[in-house]
């Protein structure tokens with residue numbers, strides 16, 4: 001199976017190189033209006049925002065910031081297929097402007113923008129990001145009425161364009177069955193509050209780039225992609241930052257397009273992609289092993305799983321999981337200056353077939369290896385490095 005990963009360095013206000021109705025899923029996290037770290041990014045795109053902030057006119061600044069995001073939502077709407085899903089990770093902002101503390105509700109403003117386009121709102125996800133900071137409570141301390149509730153969550157808005165997607169032809173139906181997730185994953189992924197994804201830094205890219213882009217965790221993107229698309233689908237992230245969504249799409253066997261206006265982050269994203277294929281294969285094995293451990297535990301408890309997955313020969317809970325196949329990335333190579341072509345195996349990993357009932361120590365070692373893997377580890381001369389090289393040459397020529 002072949003997929004493509006494309007990384008465009010331009011503003012998401014205008015992505016005319018992407019055709020109308022060419023994308024199956026959008027997973028993104030925009031710059032957050034009224035969060036100080038994004039003031040400059042917004043003000044550089046509309047000078048009036050800087051003036052409003054300086055004059056203490058918070059609501060006017062908030063309004064203009066969202067008008068900028070609306071331009072990207074219009075492009076998203078143009079390129080998304082009917083039945084396609086949009087997942088937007090967004091946090092609300094709390095801020096004191098001109099001595100007045102207020103909440104700026106980004107999630108409700110973005111939800112409104114999509115409802116105005118007649119999207120269907122689906123149940124959203126609260127991503128719980130607990131902070132242990134000693135000064136996390138704001139306002140008048142132990143005295144009413146000027147103390148404020150601390151925000152420790154972000155939203156993942158889930159929206160659908162038009163009616164539910166239909167899978168009509170046989171090849172799509174097969175890919176959909178292969179893209180199934182495990183029953184025990186479903187029980188966590190489709191819960192409305194995600195406690196288990198930490199917002200803390202991870203190994204993906206260097207810390208300064210991560211801080212500058214406020215990267216979201218790999219697991220967040222991987223989960224959303226697995227929940228709302230099938231293999232070979234096209235995933236778009238119009239605010240791709242360090243490229244987390246592209247890494248997750250590559251791992252999940254989806255094609256993807258990322259758009260980023262900051263050229264220095266585009267370089268960071270290419271570096272990340274160079275490390276992903278090896279990481280992807282370990283990550284996938286860890287997922288399979290977790291399932292094998294689940295199956296072994298249930299069996300030991302006298303509650304064996306009823307069905308057998310035909311690729312891996314391990315037991316699964318439901319008939320829908322019997323064709324699930326999470327295969328390896330076998331090759332990736334540049335295809336032009338901004339695209340990677342990725343080849344995925346069509347067969348299961350040989351070392352994962354028929355091993356579910358072996359002693360856990362044998363499988364645990366693979367999980368350990370997976371945890372240890374360093375995504376910044378330089379690989380041999382890769383296709384991505386070649387892409388990066390070509391991008392650098394292009395930059396020099398401009």
Ligand SMILES: C[S@@+](CC[C@H](N)C(=O)[O-])C[C@H]1O[C@@H](n2cnc3c(N)ncnc32)[C@H](O)[C@@H]1O
Nearest residue numbers: 011012030031215216239240241242244260261
């Ligand atoms: C919250 S960050 C996204 C982080 C990303 N999810 C990651 O994991 O690295 C938002 C990104 O949008 C980019 N951005 C802001 N305005 C943009 C625009 N008009 N077009 C494209 N990218 C933009 C910023 O440079 C930033 O990298």
